[in-house]
Amino acid sequence: MDIVAPGLILAQAIGRWGNFFNQELYGYPTDLPWGIYIDPAHRLAGYEAFSHFHPLFFYESMWNLVGCVLLLLIGRKLKQRLLDGDIFFMYVIYYSVGRFFLEGLKIDVWTVSGIPTARWISGIAVAVSIALMAYRRYIIPRKS
Secondary structure (H helix, E strand, O other), rough: OOOHHHHHHHHHHHOOHHHHHHHOOOOOOOOOOOEEEEEEHOOOOOOOOOOOOOOHHHHHHHHHHHHHHHHHHHHHHHOOOOOOOOHHHHHHHHHHHHHHHHHHHEEOOEEEEEEEEEHHHHHHHHHHHHHHHHHHHHHHHOOO
């Protein structure tokens, strides 16, 4: 999984551009200069009067591209100190943190108890990944 993680996050960075062409993944309306125009046919109900929106696909694409570079650098520079699986857990943590924050800009999200479902999943993924990394690094060696 350590070998797959950098390629996976790079694939996600590239794949997000499909959302640009389909005009699917955009956020709230914005006046910022990098806001993207969304055709009226692709605007969500209640947002027909707005024309420019946050380019969430771009934000996530760039976040994932930076994540790919970081995972590759960490894997190369710290390879002697990493356990098998650490790069994958770092991928899960990094991707989940990005997803957690981007959900705050997304329109029309599924929620559980008023919190976006993706935030619940991201938070759990981060907590489980950190716990597993700590367990493997600190608890298992003490038992041996």
